[in-house]
Amino acid sequence: MSEEKPQQSAEEPEPGEPKAKPSPEEPEPEPEREPEPGEPKAKPAPEKTSDYYRINEKLPVRFNNPGWFHGYGTKEAVSMYRTSNQAYGSRAPTVHEMPKVFYPSSNKFSKQHAAFGMFQSHNINVTLEKSLVTGPDNHITHYDRLNFHPSYNVNRPSICD
Template sequence: MIDGSYNLTPQPLTSRPNGILQYYDNESMKTSDVYKVDRNLPKRFNNPDCFQGYSTKKNHPFYQTSSQIYGSKRPTVHEMPTTFNGSYRKFSEHMLKSGMFRDNGFNTSIEKSKITGHDTIPMFQDRINFNYAYDSGSGPKN
């Protein structure tokens, strides 16, 4: 399909021993040759030969799953999408401008004091020396 027109001339085909028809010219089959596709379809969806499959190493056949077998094969024109609906970046652009949500809700836990450190509970029990951070060490300790 070039410029919105369809090429209706028959393509040369050959039959394999297993009965599957195959192009015998050097060009690969495109999705637009078989199905009606959108005008804004990206080239990677119109040309399934750009996907080579995802399997790079051979697994032992005993431990191979059906998902690994399916994912290792290249897609055909029958498995490629014929429409493309791109996502909008409205939510992401709003988050870039405003920033992430920060919870400023009611806090019910005991907060650690930056002055006294981890021993905030004994501070309330000692009435004479109530703040250990300001203890200069000059006075006698009881």
């Protein structure tokens, strides 16, 4: 007689029948045990903004989870050249600094520029500069050293008096 291994059925046992023992290939789940005093405790769940503040339901998920932001405080700068902005910017955001409301902007402006491009003026640049100091009818420039401003002309009276 040949010995055959019993095959496990894929069917689930009926509610009244005892469950079959797992095969030796499958490890049994370890029972939960209390951590010993020397072992580190499990980390608490990361804080969420919604745990402390009332947030808008349309708030993106990343703003509700400040622990998702990485890359803060990677390299320590020389203390002589360290600025207050570096000290503030090296800390990761907390739930108290995250936005509670999010107002997305529309992309109407970008769509228009993608379709038509930037505005281009095809006019010839022939306008004269008008000075607020010397008036609209005087078109002298600041490079004209002989006729800079009428009030500097000693032969005529000053118009600024």
